Amino acid sequence: VPATEVDIAEAEEFIRLHHEENHDLGPVEDRLAEVHAEIAATGTYRHTTTELTFGARVAWRNSARCIGRLYWRSLKVRDLRDLHDPKEVADECVEHLRIATNAGKIRPVMTVFAPDEPGHPGPRVRNEQLIRYAAYRGPDGGVLGDRRNLELTDLAITRGWQPPRTRGPFDVLPVLVETSDGESGMVDLPPDAVLEVPLSHPELPWLAKLGLRWHAVPVISNMRMRIGGIDYPAAPFNGWYMGTEIGARNLADNDRYDLLPYLGKRMGLDTSCEQTLWRDRALVELNRAVLHSFAEAGVTITDHHTESQRFLTHVQKEEAAGRKCPTDWTWIVPPMSGSLTPVFHRYYDKEEQVPNFFPNGTTGVCPVIH
Amino acid sequence: VPATEVDIAEAEEFIRLHHEENHDLGPVEDRLAEVHAEIAATGTYRHTTTELTFGARVAWRNSARCIGRLYWRSLKVRDLRDLHDPKEVADECVEHLRIATNAGKIRPVMTVFAPDEPGHPGPRVRNEQLIRYAAYRGPDGGVLGDRRNLELTDLAITRGWQPPRTRGPFDVLPVLVETSDGESGMVDLPPDAVLEVPLSHPELPWLAKLGLRWHAVPVISNMRMRIGGIDYPAAPFNGWYMGTEIGARNLADNDRYDLLPYLGKRMGLDTSCEQTLWRDRALVELNRAVLHSFAEAGVTITDHHTESQRFLTHVQKEEAAGRKCPTDWTWIVPPMSGSLTPVFHRYYDKEEQVPNFFPNGTTGVCPVIH
Ligand code: HEM
Numbered sequence: 001v002p003a004t005e006v007d008i009a010e011a012e013e014f015i016r017l018h019h020e021e022n023h024d025l026g027p028v029e030d031r032l033a034e035v036h037a038e039i040a041a042t043g044t045y046r047h048t049t050t051e052l053t054f055g056a057r058v059a060w061r062n063s064a065r066c067i068g069r070l071y072w073r074s075l076k077v078r079d080l081r082d083l084h085d086p087k088e089v090a091d092e093c094v095e096h097l098r099i100a101t102n103a104g105k106i107r108p109v110m111t112v113f114a115p116d117e118p119g120h121p122g123p124r125v126r127n128e129q130l131i132r133y134a135a136y137r138g139p140d141g142g143v144l145g146d147r148r149n150l151e152l153t154d155l156a157i158t159r160g161w162q163p164p165r166t167r168g169p170f171d172v173l174p175v176l177v178e179t180s181d182g183e184s185g186m187v188d189l190p191p192d193a194v195l196e197v198p199l200s201h202p203e204l205p206w207l208a209k210l211g212l213r214w215h216a217v218p219v220i221s222n223m224r225m226r227i228g229g230i231d232y233p234a235a236p237f238n239g240w241y242m243g244t245e246i247g248a249r250n251l252a253d254n255d256r257y258d259l260l261p262y263l264g265k266r267m268g269l270d271t272s273c274e275q276t277l278w279r280d281r282a283l284v285e286l287n288r289a290v291l292h293s294f295a296e297a298g299v300t301i302t303d304h305h306t307e308s309q310r311f312l313t314h315v316q317k318e319e320a321a322g323r324k325c326p327t328d329w330t331w332i333v334p335p336m337s338g339s340l341t342p343v344f345h346r347y348y349d350k351e352e353q354v355p356n357f358f359p360n361g362t363t364g365v366c367p368v369i370h
Numbered sequence: 371v372p373a374t375e376v377d378i379a380e381a382e383e384f385i386r387l388h389h390e391e392n393h394d395l396g397p398v399e400d401r402l403a404e405v406h407a408e409i410a411a412t413g414t415y416r417h418t419t420t421e422l423t424f425g426a427r428v429a430w431r432n433s434a435r436c437i438g439r440l441y442w443r444s445l446k447v448r449d450l451r452d453l454h455d456p457k458e459v460a461d462e463c464v465e466h467l468r469i470a471t472n473a474g475k476i477r478p479v480m481t482v483f484a485p486d487e488p489g490h491p492g493p494r495v496r497n498e499q500l501i502r503y504a505a506y507r508g509p510d511g512g513v514l515g516d517r518r519n520l521e522l523t524d525l526a527i528t529r530g531w532q533p534p535r536t537r538g539p540f541d542v543l544p545v546l547v548e549t550s551d552g553e554s555g556m557v558d559l560p561p562d563a564v565l566e567v568p569l570s571h572p573e574l575p576w577l578a579k580l581g582l583r584w585h586a587v588p589v590i591s592n593m594r595m596r597i598g599g600i601d602y603p604a605a606p607f608n609g610w611y612m613g614t615e616i617g618a619r620n621l622a623d624n625d626r627y628d629l630l631p632y633l634g635k636r637m638g639l640d641t642s643c644e645q646t647l648w649r650d651r652a653l654v655e656l657n658r659a660v661l662h663s664f665a666e667a668g669v670t671i672t673d674h675h676t677e678s679q680r681f682l683t684h685v686q687k688e689e690a691a692g693r694k695c696p697t698d699w700t701w702i703v704p705p706m707s708g709s710l711t712p713v714f715h716r717y718y719d720k721e722e723q724v725p726n727f728f729p730n731g732t733t734g735v736c737p738v739i740h
């Protein structure tokens with residue numbers, strides 16, 4: 001990703017938005033003149049901390065795939081833009097986890113590291129999320145762990161990471177950080193920074209004995225945040241989990257832990273044909289286990305029914321504020337029991353807006369919700 | 371809907387498609403010349419029976435919301451384009467039901483009535499489907515029956531339909547047909563044309579005693595089929611049911627039979643908060659009942675797992691044939707257990723194609739899958 005000069009129109013649009021939504025900032029012209037001058041002189045400009053915090057919150061508000069946006073104003077932003085060094089960045093990722101975890105009462109947090117500058121890209125986190133479970137290929141072609149992280153696991157091992165003596169399905173990988181000039185840093189996550197929840201089921205005692213678990217905090221760490229034409233390639237952020245992310249996707253997808261066939265058999269279901277809906281039954285029980293276990297452990301989590309209703313409240317609030325609420329139906333409707341949730345039964349605005357998050361490895365702004 | 375002159379480009383495109391996909395028809399030029407001459411003389415043209423059958427099948431093939439398209443070549447088309455009279459149209463709808471039902475071994479069938487012609491629109495069926503259950507408002511504001519059909523029930527009563535002496539939740543409405551010059555016809559569906567399946571559950575004996583039922587054949591009857599610029603406003607068509615249409619939508623939606631709160635209580639579930647996933651559990655059992663009961667009754671039905679796999683086979687076959695397969699993700703992914711089905715985990719072509727079906731009351735071609 002070559003770091004280029006800033007798009008002045010996008011910068012100006014953002015500065016105007018910031019002032020429009022915050023009348024106490026006073027007239028916008030002074031700040032616009034400053035930004036113009038700074039871009040003319042350096043090819044880029046530096047957000048004030050207030051702008052950065054506002055921009056990060058609006059990036060969340062504009063995340064068309066996020067059902068949790070009702071809370072967008074509550075995002076806590078850590079301004080660590082002066083950090084470039086991979087080791088220091090990784091260490092502050094650990095600190096992010098501690099602050100966000102908060103002994104189970106999870107706080108939405110973002111840590112912003114150095115932005116891309118002309119000729120000088122910022123650092124990048126290689127992990128998709130700060131906490132990822134390793135995946136090991138077995139001799140028979142099978143995989144132990146989370147298949148999604150095969151590549152990351154290989155990379156960590158290449159860089160010198162030592163898997164635990166006894167490899168397991170839930171080995172936490174280190175955080176890997178890189179810069180464009182080939183420097184890299186790797187830091188193991190200390191146990192006190194990784195709160196995990198062992199899974200049990202309210203009615204199926206054998207489930208607790210399977211050793212299933214999941215981590216408490218989902219910190220997405222590989223997305224590029226774009227605010228007013230500036231790209232922040234390392235700006236890990238977290239909310240709390242919605243149960244289906246763990247129970248209907250991470251532990252259930254064929255190319256993740258693929259637990260349903262095993263659970264179906266343990267539940268004694270007739271798995272000989274699809275008409276018995278054994279998959280659907282096992283899915284519901286796995287999701288009950290997730291919600292039950294997080295509640296038992298005192299870790300914040302939400303269910304898809306409650307969160308769908310809250311999201312519609314958010315859409316209404318946005319409309320009342322005179323704003324569009326860009327929304328991707330295919331991501332907002334939960335991966336199970338879709339039509340039971342009110343978000344299923346309507347259409348949404350579809351134009352992407354910036355500030356926003358984009359996959360790392362892309363450039364600029366993507367105008368369509370595909 | 372004013373009936374206008376035919377769009378010549380669309381007519382030509384269709385005739386070319388027909389010949390391209392059917393080389394035994396010989397060169398297309400003769401037929402194109404005929405069509406051009408006919409449009410010049412009359413403002414419209416008449417499809418040959420072969421064109422009508424091909425066009426109807428391709429309209430199905432292009433139905434972006436239909437998961438059942440693997441079978442598109444099997445559609446049986448009844449050419450009744452000479453029928454305008456509302457009573458005769460309604461009688462042939464009854465005959466359609468008999469042919470499609472086939473004692474439970476359901477056949478995909480379409481009956482094509484008179485098209486729109488310049489200054490002379492064709493007849494229309496008012497029912498959304500040929501078989502619809504009545505809805506009656508109670509004195510307390512509650513509704514008995516299928517809320518979706520409140521308006522149709524009122525209309526039928528206005529036109530002289532007599533509800534049964536004892537009103538029930540599953541009273542079959544008559545078929546209502548209209549012409550643009552104000553003629554209307556209404557025909558009661560004779561019991562032998564309406565196969566119904568009483569619902570029971572493989573493990574919950576009390577469910578059979580609730581008197582729940584659903585009809586065997588879904589015949590959509592209010593869509594406008596458009597082939598080569600010609601609109602057929604009355605062209606009822608049917609496949610067989612996918613279980614979720616009944617178990618996750620018709621019997622479960624809040625604004626339909628809304629059965630889940632009742633079933634949840636009868637199942638003894640803790641309905642005091644969403645985290646118990648009682649809705650999801652009741653949903654699965656209701657859907658098991660639907661699939662189980664249709665199988666017991668020997669009536670063709672499919673489940674969402676099987677049908678999703680078949681649909682992906684269809685997409686592959688279409689690609690192999692060098693065609694796009696326009697697909698609306700939001701309709702193809704089933705309303706329950708979405709991510710358990712392989713159709714969830716991919717993207718699709720999104721440009722609408724004609725021939726196709728459109729809601730009655732619209733005109734022309736809608737180019738986007740919204
Ligand atoms: C506070 C609680 C939050 C909840 C319950 C929540 C819920 C969700 C869910 C369920 C998804 C879909 C995930 C998937 O299917 O893979 C999602 C996606 C997303 N969320 Fe949130 N979220 C929260 C906080 C946040 C925060 C704090 C941000 C950013 C500041 C954010 C930005 C996003 C983005 C960018 C995506 C799309 C990710 C992608 O494209 O892979 N969310 N969220």
Ligand code: HEM
Binds near residue numbers: 479615727
């Ligand atoms: C043979 C078995 C068939 C199956 C299993 C099947 C399945 C489905 C399903 C599950 C839907 C979604 C319904 C909803 O959610 O309301 C659908 C929609 C649709 N199907 Fe099929 N279908 C079949 C046959 C047909 C046939 C024969 C045609 C036309 C010739 C057709 C055309 C359509 C159209 C136009 C829609 C969209 C309806 C709308 O917009 O409301 N299907 N189909």
